[in-house]
Amino acid sequence: MDEKFLKPYNPQESEARTYEAWQESGYFNPDTCIEKGITKANAEPFSIVLPPPNVTGKLHMGHAYEDTLQDVFIRFNRMLGKKTLWLPGTDSAAIATQARVEKNIKKEEGLSRHDIGRDELVDRVSAFAKESEEIILSQIRRMGASLDWSRYAYTLDEKRNLAVATAFKRMYDAGLIYRGNRIVNWDPKGQTTISDDEIVHEERQAKLHTFRYSKDFPIPVATTRPETKVGDVAVAVHPDDARYKEFVGKEYEAIFCDVPIHITVVADQEVDPEFGTGAVGVTPAHSQTDWDIAERHDLPKDVVVINEYAKMSVTGRLNNMKTTDARESVVAWLLEEGLLEKSEDVTQNVSTAERTGGIIEPLPKLQWWVAVNKPFVLPHSTIHGIKSGEKTTLKQLMRTVVESGAVSIPQDGFRKTYFHWIDNLHDWCISRQIWFGHRIPAWYRSDEVSVGTSAPSGEGWTQEDDVLDTWFSSSLWTFSTLGWPEETQDMKTYHPTSLMSPAYEILPLWVSRMILMSGFHLGEVPFKTVMIHGLVRDKQGRKFSKSLNNGIDPLDMIEKYGTDALRMGLLVGTSIGNDIRFDENKIKGYKHFANKLWNITRFILENASSDLKAVSYNEVDNALKKSFDELAEDVTKDIEEYRVYMAAEKLYHYAWHELADKIIEESKPILQGNDMIAKTSRELLLNEILNNLLRLLHPFMPFVTEEIWQSLPSKDKEFIMIASWPVTIK
RNA sequence: GCGCGGUUAGCUCAGUUGGUAGAGCAACUCAUUUACACUGAGAAGGUCGGGGGUUCAAGUCCCUCACCGCGCACCA
Numbered sequence: 103m104d105e106k107f108l109k110p111y112n113p114q115e116s117e118a119r120t121y122e123a124w125q126e127s128g129y130f131n132p133d134t135c136i137e138k139g140i141t142k143a144n145a146e147p148f149s150i151v152l153p154p155p156n157v158t159g160k161l162h163m164g165h166a167y168e169d170t171l172q173d174v175f176i177r178f179n180r181m182l183g184k185k186t187l188w189l190p191g192t193d194s195a196a197i198a199t200q201a202r203v204e205k206n207i208k209k210e211e212g213l214s215r216h217d218i219g220r221d222e223l224v225d226r227v228s229a230f231a232k233e234s235e236e237i238i239l240s241q242i243r244r245m246g247a248s249l250d251w252s253r254y255a256y257t258l259d260e261k262r263n264l265a266v267a268t269a270f271k272r273m274y275d276a277g278l279i280y281r282g283n284r285i286v287n288w289d290p291k292g293q294t295t296i297s298d299d300e301i302v303h304e305e306r307q308a309k310l311h312t313f314r315y316s317k318d319f320p321i322p323v324a325t326t327r328p329e330t331k332v333g334d335v336a337v338a339v340h341p342d343d344a345r346y347k348e349f350v351g352k353e354y355e356a357i358f359c360d361v362p363i364h365i366t367v368v369a370d371q372e373v374d375p376e377f378g379t380g381a382v383g384v385t386p387a388h389s390q391t392d393w394d395i396a397e398r399h400d401l402p403k404d405v406v407v408i409n410e411y412a413k414m415s416v417t418g419r420l421n422n423m424k425t426t427d428a429r430e431s432v433v434a435w436l437l438e439e440g441l442l443e444k445s446e447d448v449t450q451n452v453s454t455a456e457r458t459g460g461i462i463e464p465l466p467k468l469q470w471w472v473a474v475n476k477p478f479v480l481p482h483s484t485i486h487g488i489k490s491g492e493k494t495t496l497k498q499l500m501r502t503v504v505e506s507g508a509v510s511i512p513q514d515g516f517r518k519t520y521f522h523w524i525d526n527l528h529d530w531c532i533s534r535q536i537w538f539g540h541r542i543p544a545w546y547r548s549d550e551v552s553v554g555t556s557a558p559s560g561e562g563w564t565q566e567d568d569v570l571d572t573w574f575s576s577s578l579w580t581f582s583t584l585g586w587p588e589e590t591q592d593m594k595t596y597h598p599t600s601l602m603s604p605a606y607e608i609l610p611l612w613v614s615r616m617i618l619m620s621g622f623h624l625g626e627v628p629f630k631t632v633m634i635h636g637l638v639r640d641k642q643g644r645k646f647s648k649s650l651n652n653g654i655d656p657l658d659m660i661e662k663y664g665t666d667a668l669r670m671g672l673l674v675g676t677s678i679g680n681d682i683r684f685d686e687n688k689i690k691g692y693k694h695f696a697n698k699l700w701n702i703t704r705f706i707l708e709n710a711s712s713d714l715k716a717v718s719y720n721e722v723d724n725a726l727k728k729s730f731d732e733l734a735e736d737v738t739k740d741i742e743e744y745r746v747y748m749a750a751e752k753l754y755h756y757a758w759h760e761l762a763d764k765i766i767e768e769s770k771p772i773l774q775g776n777d778m779i780a781k782t783s784r785e786l787l788l789n790e791i792l793n794n795l796l797r798l799l800h801p802f803m804p805f806v807t808e809e810i811w812q813s814l815p816s817k818d819k820e821f822i823m824i825a826s827w828p829v830t831i832k
Numbered sequence: 833g834c835g836c837g838g839u840u841a842g843c844u845c846a847g848u849u850g851g852u853a854g855a856g857c858a859a860c861u862c863a864u865u866u867a868c869a870c871u872g873a874g875a876a877g878g879u880c881g882g883g884g885g886u887u888c889a890a891g892u893c894c895c896u897c898a899c900c901g902c903g904c905a906c907c908a
Contacts, residue, residue: 324908391907392908
């Protein structure tokens, strides 16, 4: 017996060495497994593409959990003999990364991005990204993740750039990407547009002011944003509202706070006659709903009164004031003029930018969009529910794919969330006014526009300044990582991928858009199953956040208890989909468990390794073996049906409370006794159970099982990682 | 407003197609150098959020209410 078993199991001593050995073996790469005859060339594929972590930060508990889940499925399927690929990568995360670096530069050098210039800034952001990339990748390795590093991808590398430009061009040619002047969510703090999904609503106290534009204006109007009223072009009322019927169609002139305005009264179904005065002041340029009203009634939409810095751009006293100051100024003016009827306190939801916290200012801007409601013909489709050559829209495609089960979301509640989101979906604004990211592959020359994967020939073309929303490139991820648009062998073998297991936060942001992109470009689903998981929270159930300073570094847990303990602690006792409260005590418990396995092994090696070998079990041992086999089948079924938390718990329970507490305890007299048949039978049993149990546990606790496996005398020195799963699946 | 979760032992949570309520931790009693103290044995702890229904049988299915989270939309 190896002397190491005389001391307690020490994960710190062996984990790094073990990971190194796995990596050197090349078995993370399915091609190597085939070459070495471990996987059959015609084996069924199983693939997962790692949701690429942002190159802004370091590994947090959420990553640790997500990586564990995926690694369990990957290791399980590899041991089943499937052609198993887990593909790693990282995401440039355009806005997040640039914002981070800009902040540092501002703090350390007092310079803005415009002082530095585009090229210099992009260089600096890229350097920062490179640095954090290395950190996060080394951290993922410490989780024991069996990723095929030879296929590593980065959203801004050459192949992914080609994929992005190709995707953009094809969608542009199909009329699904267009450039248009529409209301965007403008973040004055970040100086960029953001998509609807990057907005966070915050409840605030506000005042609802009821006023008239002028003394002789017949209809009072209520607003929480008086400063925008200088941009009003109409008042909308409900068509059936008797109070205002006589005014519909009439036009009025007024000088509102030094600004001449022209107001038309229109009737619109959307107006709620019960709210406020039952009349809406329509400001098309600074409100999405008002823009829509203006479209329906053919009202002017170009009366812009607020600029990109959230300052007023009008004639008179308000000019160049911050909107918040202008608000007070307008109220004061209304009071002076006797136009203010009342002011009430209301709670209001304010839209803020997720990344910067800036208050969103709706502004009309010329931007690039993905049209989600525009019909197009999908030439080739293997998606269940959509035929080749069928006419559809991107929205419909996203819905059908999940409805038909082409993408399976086993958790019913999340299916509903998904549909709810799809039904509320508007065109997707994909241009961002920042410099780090994929520059939009469009070139302009006077009135001409050229879209392509490279600059058009000829003189005088300038490329679009804006870059793409980071989710545009992320949505291509399942296939851009496999070599698309080239027709690679990897594409044929591993796409659609088998499983995606994202946090529920990212379902609309990412999952649905991967379905969109894969559907349009390939006529395929991006993955067959989506297993949505919850968030890891602190002990009090709060989100981990910098401001609360409640973060727990997974690496600290690994230092203290070992990776296997962390993995088990995150998995057991948590159904997938619900949030998890992080409990260090649990992790500690599984450190003890790793040691328990260590000592079970020690006992068996010390007491059940005589030279005499039984060829069959006696009756008692046969029954014990049978019940173990039942457990093995049970656990296998649990993993196949995504109940990994139950599988892990059952194995834990069996190892500790069956094998150690009962079988080993009962073995002591047998092994010391004189009944050689009973003794050799029991020796065989203990060795068999240990051998199989280690394999069953390996996906969950890869390090300790490998470390033990390497010391079992009966085995050759192959890795447990590529040992066969003890249960055959039909 | 629309929607999604959750409510089970002191705490954190499991509970698969309905079939005698489970685990870990904590607390309690005992064992004391054992393969393992990163230990073992034992006992205790629950009208499964409330109410109603379906059923031979409900933590599980249906209806309803309450409370706690969360998402989406939004009214000017």
